[in-house]
Amino acid sequence: MQNPASGSIVLASSSPYRRHLLDRLLEDYEATDPNVDESNPDGLPPAELATELARRKAEAVSASVRDALIIGADQLAVLDHQVIGKPGNHQQAVEQLLRAAGQSVTFLTAVCILDPVNRTRYEHTDTTTVRFRRFDRRLAEAYLRHDEPYDCAGSFKIEGAGFVLFEAVRTEDPTALIGLPMIWVADRLLELGYLLP
Numbered sequence: 001m002q003n004p005a006s007g008s009i010v011l012a013s014s015s016p017y018r019r020h021l022l023d024r025l026l027e028d029y030e031a032t033d034p035n036v037d038e039s040n041p042d043g044l045p046p047a048e049l050a051t052e053l054a055r056r057k058a059e060a061v062s063a064s065v066r067d068a069l070i071i072g073a074d075q076l077a078v079l080d081h082q083v084i085g086k087p088g089n090h091q092q093a094v095e096q097l098l099r100a101a102g103q104s105v106t107f108l109t110a111v112c113i114l115d116p117v118n119r120t121r122y123e124h125t126d127t128t129t130v131r132f133r134r135f136d137r138r139l140a141e142a143y144l145r146h147d148e149p150y151d152c153a154g155s156f157k158i159e160g161a162g163f164v165l166f167e168a169v170r171t172e173d174p175t176a177l178i179g180l181p182m183i184w185v186a187d188r189l190l191e192l193g194y195l196l197p
Helices: 016-023 046-062 090-100 137-147 174-178 182-191
Strands: 009-012 030-032 069-079 082-084 104-115 120-132 166-170
Touching: 009 016, 009 046, 016 030, 016 174, 016 182, 046 069, 046 104, 046 120, 090 137, 104 174, 104 182, 120 174, 120 182, 174 182
Parallel strands: 009 030, 009 069
Antiparallel strands: 069 082, 069 104, 104 120, 120 166
């Protein structure tokens, strides 16, 4: 679907999940680690922080790749107004899941596209709400052994067996929960002439 006459595209992310999503749409692009500080020294609320991080990632890559269209993205999971990070290990993942059981977790997936032709920045944040069913440690442990989602905010993979933990998912774009709202991204790429001849 990619327009061979369009310019190059760079995904400012090291996430394999985002690359797999972009692979569905693009045949030729690069992916690079933006290597940015993801701290929040100004205490931004989660929605603003997600937007800021996506922008930081896109701008970090654009500093060295000025002639390419850059796609930066970030995702935050929010429970009780607090950001939940990636668990990193089994024990923290168990604790995250047990805390989420019976609760709703909001996933904010922000995207920043920098267009080198028009020198324009496009930004969007998708909000997805996941309602977790009530479950105990046995289900949490069994699920984690199955998917090992230790590099995922919220400690689950929707593209894996994570749905076993859910009562409902409310979203306008199911790909956003994986890490990149592809409906919006495709819309921008079509608008900018990067898809179709």
